[in-house]
Amino acid sequence: MFVEEIIIDGKKYLVHTYFSNNRSARITLREGNVLNVSLPTRWPKTEQIRISQNLISRAIKSISAGKWCVPLSKNTLLTSGSSFSFFGYGRLRVFFVLASSDEVLSNSDSLTVHSSCSDPSQFTQHCNSLLKLKLLDLALPKIRDRIEYFNSSFFKTKISKISIRDNSGIWGSCSAKSKISLNYKLLFLPSEIVDYVIVHELAHTQFSSHGPRFWSLVKSVMPDYENRKRWLKLHGSNEIALLRSC
Numbered sequence: 001m002f003v004e005e006i007i008i009d010g011k012k013y014l015v016h017t018y019f020s021n022n023r024s025a026r027i028t029l030r031e032g033n034v035l036n037v038s039l040p041t042r043w044p045k046t047e048q049i050r051i052s053q054n055l056i057s058r059a060i061k062s063i064s065a066g067k068w069c070v071p072l073s074k075n076t077l078l079t080s081g082s083s084f085s086f087f088g089y090g091r092l093r094v095f096f097v098l099a100s101s102d103e104v105l106s107n108s109d110s111l112t113v114h115s116s117c118s119d120p121s122q123f124t125q126h127c128n129s130l131l132k133l134k135l136l137d138l139a140l141p142k143i144r145d146r147i148e149y150f151n152s153s154f155f156k157t158k159i160s161k162i163s164i165r166d167n168s169g170i171w172g173s174c175s176a177k178s179k180i181s182l183n184y185k186l187l188f189l190p191s192e193i194v195d196y197v198i199v200h201e202l203a204h205t206q207f208s209s210h211g212p213r214f215w216s217l218v219k220s221v222m223p224d225y226e227n228r229k230r231w232l233k234l235h236g237s238n239e240i241a242l243l244r245s246c
């Protein structure tokens with residue numbers, strides 16, 4: 001393995017390059033601004049260098065465009081009594097309670113998680129899993145409404161599927177078949193930022209790449225999109241990390 005340091009928009013990133021028996025090359029972004037580049041051992045040296053430079057320059061573009069966010073570590077957990085703002089619901093406070101069965105009760109400004117997990121070392125983790133399922137349930141109809149609003153007002157296209165996922169290092173994606181997927185972590189960010197990602201992904205139903213026509217379409221729908229895009233790039237990941245302590 002070897003390590004090099006690169007600077008993207010004034011921030012330091014470490015690129016770890018290592019070799020594996022995989023058939024293809026890949027690049028992943030890890031906590032602490034680390035980019036891991038994995039290259040197949042069997043490739044010729046020149047090909048390894050070419051592909052790795054290509055992956056790194058694409059990564060720099062995505063990070064710089066605010067398209068790639070650092071995934072949260074698995075131990076980012078909410079604790080009982082903490083509060084957070086949640087898309088479409090304003091500020092919500094959560095409470096964790098040991099109970100005979102699993103259930104999440106919600107009212108206008110709080111959620112109470114009943115967990116049957118009696119192992120203290122697993123309790124918070126279990127509550128967080130139950131909470132996440134509930135939050136996904138609550139968010140999906142609101143996100144659908146918001147996508148529908150922008151789509152019917154500006155894009156008038158057919159969206160084949162809308163999903164919210166927590167397994168991705170990007171804020172949103174739109175497939176060639178107009179399946180829109182948003183990152184679960186986005187739901188904890190201000191609603192105008194969620195709107196920006198929605199408009200961005202809807203614009204991909206018209207243009208797949210980030211060319212001038214793509215950005216002028218985004219701008220025609222959301223004239224101040226650049227501020228929102230900049231905010232997401234600068235604060236998106238930090239803002240979510242703050243959830244730990246609020």
Ligand SMILES: [Zn+2]
Nearest residue numbers: 067200204210
């Ligand atoms: Zn895009």
